[in-house]
Amino acid sequence: MMAEASSPGLTLQVRQRAPIPLEAQLECAPGELVALVGPSGSGKTTLLRTIAGLLRPAEGRVSCNGQLWLDTEKKVDWPPFRRSVGYVFQSYALFPHLSALDNVKAALGHLPAAQRDARAAQLLARLHLAGLEAHRPAQLSGGQQQRVAVARALARDPAVLLLDEPFSAVDQVTRGKLQRELARLRVSLNIPVLMVTHDLDEARMLADRIVILHHGNTLQAGTPEEVLTRPRSVNVARLVQLTNLFEGVLQAPPEAGGRHRLAWLDYSLEVDDPGGFVPGDKVCWVIPPQHVILHQRVRPSRGERENPVAGVVRECTPLGETTSVTLLVNDDRRYPLELSVPSHVARRNHLAAGERIGVSLLAGGIHLMPWEPLGGPTGE
Amino acid sequence: MDWAALGLSLKLAAWTLAILMPLGVVVGRWLAWRRFAAKPLLEAALALPLVLPPTVLGYYLLVALGGATPLGQAYERLTGHPAVFTFDGLLIASVLFNLPFAIQPMQRAFEAIPREVRLAAYCCGMTPLQAFGRIEFPLAWPGILSAAVLTFAHTLGEFGVVLMVGGAIPGETKTIAIAIYDRVQAFDSAGAGVMSLALLALSMGAITVSYFATRRIGHDG
Numbered sequence: 001m002m003a004e005a006s007s008p009g010l011t012l013q014v015r016q017r018a019p020i021p022l023e024a025q026l027e028c029a030p031g032e033l034v035a036l037v038g039p040s041g042s043g044k045t046t047l048l049r050t051i052a053g054l055l056r057p058a059e060g061r062v063s064c065n066g067q068l069w070l071d072t073e074k075k076v077d078w079p080p081f082r083r084s085v086g087y088v089f090q091s092y093a094l095f096p097h098l099s100a101l102d103n104v105k106a107a108l109g110h111l112p113a114a115q116r117d118a119r120a121a122q123l124l125a126r127l128h129l130a131g132l133e134a135h136r137p138a139q140l141s142g143g144q145q146q147r148v149a150v151a152r153a154l155a156r157d158p159a160v161l162l163l164d165e166p167f168s169a170v171d172q173v174t175r176g177k178l179q180r181e182l183a184r185l186r187v188s189l190n191i192p193v194l195m196v197t198h199d200l201d202e203a204r205m206l207a208d209r210i211v212i213l214h215h216g217n218t219l220q221a222g223t224p225e226e227v228l229t230r231p232r233s234v235n236v237a238r239l240v241q242l243t244n245l246f247e248g249v250l251q252a253p254p255e256a257g258g259r260h261r262l263a264w265l266d267y268s269l270e271v272d273d274p275g276g277f278v279p280g281d282k283v284c285w286v287i288p289p290q291h292v293i294l295h296q297r298v299r300p301s302r303g304e305r306e307n308p309v310a311g312v313v314r315e316c317t318p319l320g321e322t323t324s325v326t327l328l329v330n331d332d333r334r335y336p337l338e339l340s341v342p343s344h345v346a347r348r349n350h351l352a353a354g355e356r357i358g359v360s361l362l363a364g365g366i367h368l369m370p371w372e373p374l375g376g377p378t379g380e
Numbered sequence: 381m382d383w384a385a386l387g388l389s390l391k392l393a394a395w396t397l398a399i400l401m402p403l404g405v406v407v408g409r410w411l412a413w414r415r416f417a418a419k420p421l422l423e424a425a426l427a428l429p430l431v432l433p434p435t436v437l438g439y440y441l442l443v444a445l446g447g448a449t450p451l452g453q454a455y456e457r458l459t460g461h462p463a464v465f466t467f468d469g470l471l472i473a474s475v476l477f478n479l480p481f482a483i484q485p486m487q488r489a490f491e492a493i494p495r496e497v498r499l500a501a502y503c504c505g506m507t508p509l510q511a512f513g514r515i516e517f518p519l520a521w522p523g524i525l526s527a528a529v530l531t532f533a534h535t536l537g538e539f540g541v542v543l544m545v546g547g548a549i550p551g552e553t554k555t556i557a558i559a560i561y562d563r564v565q566a567f568d569s570a571g572a573g574v575m576s577l578a579l580l581a582l583s584m585g586a587i588t589v590s591y592f593a594t595r596r597i598g599h600d601g
Contacts, residue, residue: 054499080502081510087503093496097518106514107504156505 008065010160010192012051016058020046022216028160028192028209030065034221035203036196038213038239044196045090047213048162051194052087053080064159064192086153090165092145094137100124100148101133107155123151127181143174150185163195167202179206200240204228212236229288230367234374237286243338244287247374252279259363265330269307270363282371291365292339294325295358297349307361311337316351318343325351327359381574384551385559392467392555393535396474397528400482403475404527408486409516413495427484429477438544441473445545465547470555473545474535481530489523490516522594529590533583 009029014022020043028034036044049055051062053069056077062070069078086107094103104120111119124133127147137145146166153161166182167175183206186193197203203210204224211221212231219239220232231237237245248264250271260274262285277283295304314336315326323346329335339359341351351357411423429437445463446452455463463469493516501511517524539557546553548562556575563572 049499052499052503054502079507080499081505081507085503087500089496089500091494091496093494093500095497095500095515095519106501106506109505109510152500152504 010064012062014050014057014060020216022057024218026211026218028194030192031190032208033186033193034209035207036211036213037203042213043216044213045164048164048196052085053078053083084159086156086158086161088149088153088163088166092149094148096137099134099136103148104152104155107152123155127151142170160191161193165196212239214239233369234284234372242286246285248283248285250277250279250281250283271366272364275368277368283368284371285366285368287361287365289339291362293360294341308358309361310358313353313355316353382559385554385556389536389556392474393532395471396478396535399475400478400531404482404486408483409490411487412490427480430480434540435544437477438541441545445469470546470553473541477541478531478534481534482527485523485527489520493519525590525593529586533586
């Protein structure tokens, strides 16, 4: 569906074969933060640059708050300086010969000259950079440079804010701090914010919606919860790093009004949502590790009746508070199932490689997708 | 001291700069950021004066601009005087043999500006002209200055091409480098010495200014 040019916020559709194949569309409402997620080379930056007018796709349309910025059909193509865009580059791209203040002032061309100093200082203060106005970029830390870049991007009073991997060039402590700052800052911005990242955790934490991009195609858009637990395809499941990926056949509920069943190996698993498939359909399915529940080995409970599955532990790796467990279902190397348990639970249950355990696959966590060949074990 | 020759050399250098600096900025910037199949060929052609013997370049210019060729004839029809053995011919030759000295430092300087920095200027709302004036030019300035100094000094010192294209007509095409040679031929060692010293001082001064200027910019940046 082509979105209307008059709709508020940002809409984009692009299509081209070369130099980079693109088949993408996305929308971002005012006040919304959308994360564009995908592996390197998936076209994330290309989309941002298309919005900013730095690249022109073979076919495409970009509109923002009813203004048509690009329409290859109607031969509309606004140059970047006319599009009201705030752009934070991955390398920040600060002007090395200008002070922090002058970097921000460089984007204040729309204000009378007499007001620029005060406005630039105000923006720097808003990003906790008061006192650093006269510093050149080379004299600032990575985190400070990032803040100058954000201040400069906001200086234009942009209609849309574009962030290209804004946290990738700083250390982890600074990253956490800057992420919290962005989360606070965006609350006060009533414009569409588009953030490119390859970090799923970052996207989950900061974004209202996630758009998955692969080879230039927007594969799925939705809330982080939706995209990360209910991928539309095997491809998306792999891109969001869901590894519990298997094939099965949907079966009719044993009694009228009951739950559908999923035939997998010698199991018949209950499924909450058949997801539009009908009994007899061959499907691929996925279950996020958090929906795989360990059966207590010392204290059996009633929860064990929900989709019980057994196997031998192949790997048990403590990662601080949680322990990552890989279970070979039915002791078969072709069916590795990942779950994570609190490390104290792992200790109490004496989890170790070679131990036999039982788990429950929560019916609500099983998500069905169109069948496609999975191509060998997926647990690696 | 042949003041007329020195004056002519300075005039030639000034005119060469006036033509080559804008041209060098445009061509250097274009070469820095564009990729096309024939780029190495074009770059090689522009660098040719670095390796070509000056007399060879001078010979071809003499032939190309001489009254026997359509080019030379067209020039004479347009301006009313021939190109060779005049100041005009000298200037054309000077611009050509200085091409690499002007373009290469500028091309390197523009290449050194990160692409994202250039794009950021547009995203700050600057028009291409504003982006050039406020971001690209100040960042490329050390390279542009070196280009100017190299071109200036090289014009003062060029001998072979100037002699071939211009002859050595006093007040018209006899530059200081040729005047020095003349003085030596006439066994006027003192005269040659004074002029050589003047040329040495001028060249040294120009190079020094450029080093100080680029160092100051480097420290500020």
